[in-house]
Amino acid sequence: MNLELRHLRVICAIAETGSVTKAASTLGLAQPALTAQLQRIERTLGGPLFERDRRGARPTALGELVLARARVLLPAMKGLQDEAARLASAGDAPRRYRIGGVNSPILGRLVHRLAAEQPQAQITTHASWSVDELAQLVAGGRLDYALTGVCGDSTPSADFGLCWREVAIDPVLVLLPEAHPLAGQDEVDLGDLRHEQWVAAPGDGCFGDCFAAACARAGFTPRKVYEVDVRGCIDLVDAGEAVALCQATFRPVAGLVTRRLAGIPLRWRLMLGWHPESPAARMADLVLDTALAAYTDALTPHPTYLAWLLRNPAFGVRRSTTTAVPTAGTGGVRTA
Structure with missing residues (x-):
């Protein structure tokens, strides 16, 4: 042998x-x-x-x-x-975009814009609950870009040597059924949710250390947390069995409402990453511009949130302040 x-x-x-x-x-x-x-x-x-x-x-x-x-x-x-x-992959023709996503609110819009602007391009997507898996695939040349997020000001892992740019930053919201006693408020104090059960999709994200820390600051420990897929998250909230964290650009669903958490205890930064030595790096600025446009598209169904962004310029797209960091991101908010 x-x-x-x-x-x-x-x-x-x-x-x-x-x-x-x-x-x-x-x-x-x-x-x-x-x-x-x-x-x-x-x-x-x-x-x-x-x-x-x-x-x-x-x-x-x-x-x-x-x-x-x-x-x-x-x-x-x-x-x-x-x-x-x-x-x-350096000489591939026609142009190819292989994009991995974790709970991304703009992946569909990003693909739509790329396809409309470059009809001959080959566009594929890959989903994973593991940001590390996506980063490893990008570092290994099996994906070109990863679209994911990090909570608050956390520093992503540098294990995979990726270059990351911030697309936008949003407050994390809470998803409630319309009949919930707090659904009529513009903002909800996290402490007022101390008796709620929660639901989350698998993977890294705001139901990790940052959520637990925010609850501790509000004076409580979260009760039971269900773990199901995104569709299951929506069903459990709709049934009144749980509440969920969600992204600010969460697509409206009949019977459910999103509300800001008072004091913004949790924030989520949408990030685009690629390997700086890969052929994809040459097209990174174009893909980033397209991601920024896709984020703007995602705001259209949310006129109230868009008005809030105009009053709070520290959130939303902050193109002038984005910087490259050779790191790998962690998962964003749990309900896409």
């Missing part, structure tokens, strides 16, 4: 988890199958790579040697694959 990269990944997984059983779960394999594979690898290399007992698996001297080489080879091969993917 010839040693392959997949065998090195097996060895690294066992070392990192400290257990063949845990490594099998991580790799999505049955434990007996992984054990048999490890035995074949050890026969190929001429000796045991791990000492195994009830406490787990610990590398032998031979195992440490193989691990040291594997930890150099695997990232190098990943880097080669990423560079090859970016190079392979």
